[in-house]
Amino acid sequence: MQRQSSYKDDSGKLYLVPTPIGNLEDITIRAKKVLTNADYIAAEDTRTSGILLEKIGVHNRMISFHKYNSKERAPELIKLMQDGATIAEISDAGMPVISDPGYILVQECIKNNIPVVPLPGPSAFATALIASGFDAQPFTYYGFLPRKSSEQKPYFKQMSDFRGTSIFYEAPHRLAKTLKTLASVLPADRQMVAARELTKIHEEFVRGTVSEVSDYFAENAPRGEFVILISPNTEEAKQLSWKELIALVNDLVDQGESKKDAIKKVAKEHNVSKNELYDEYHQG
CATH class of the missing domain: 3.30.950.10 (Tetrapyrrole methylase, C-terminal domain)
Structure with missing residues (x-):
């Protein structure tokens, strides 16, 4: 088990900072403050992010961090944070980690007991x-x-x-x-x-x-x-007979599933009692 206290001290931290998905007025006061105060900004595309940061008046040093260099760059960023630096990670637009490689850096921070501080924002x-x-x-x-x-x-x-x-x-x-x-x-x-x-x-x-x-x-x-x-599927679910459910179990067993796992899976997918399906299967 691991517990994290994000604001305990002034040690190195990773801030996950959302950026506007279009309208620059969607940048929050807190996001701008964190970006201004961060020692480094890890950006998915430094050119795209550079335009945004220029427009909101942030001129901190950027480090490229994208899907093609994330595994190699992550240890470098971890070392900076271990030495006390604060890093703000941003994607091209919207929430970091969502459809970008930020999760790799988050995982490495967790492994190394470095606080991860998420900010809410556009998605x-x-x-x-x-x-x-x-x-x-x-x-x-x-x-x-x-x-x-x-x-x-x-x-x-x-x-x-x-x-x-x-x-x-x-x-x-x-x-x-x-x-x-x-x-x-x-x-x-x-x-x-x-x-x-x-x-x-x-x-x-x-x-x-x-x-x-x-x-x-x-x-x-x-x-x-x-x-x-x-939109959601709103059709009434067809309730299969025991015979049909047993046939599904047999199909999974033929594919290599154990009888126990096959019964559990079919029961869950079709919202029936696992014990009742077990009894019907072994009686049949």
Whole structure:
């Protein structure tokens, strides 16, 4: 077990600082203060972040920290913090760690007993979720999906079955193709929202069925970064018979699962008593 006291002393710390996803007025007073006072700013893209920092009047030294150098750079940053430095980690936009390599640095700080101090702030998926019109509890956030259609389809099958809101990011040049794949898996009348350019001057929400939104972007060139939201599956779940449930258990056993694990998994997925399924399985 490990306990952390973030504000105990003036020793080295890692601050996770959200930055605006578009509108610069979304920078918080606290975020600006932390960035101003930090010894170093670890930035996913120093050029992009440099523009932001210049506009808010912060001129501290930046260190590049991105997915291609994170494993090599993390030990250097850990050493700086062990020597007493404070480091503010930022992504290109929004929350650090969300769809960026910040978690690697967080893990290393935890291993080395260096305090990690998170600041609240902007997040594109949360911003889109609260304006989507879909129930926000529960939801699943997938980040960026694989690029190949064959690799996307299992994710879309999960979204089709999920009884909560599903969220993922997509780049404009891949959006039409991704939505076409999505429409081939989900029911055509399932509701979805495509949100783009959030907090910016061209902010837009395109709402409709999967089929309607897919057709719209097939004819209208997408622009800007997109957050895609899929409405929950509200269909009544079909209650399978014991015979059907036992067949599912046997399928898992044939795939190498133990009988105990297979029964537990099927019972959980279909909301039935594990003990009752166990009894039915062994009686049959």
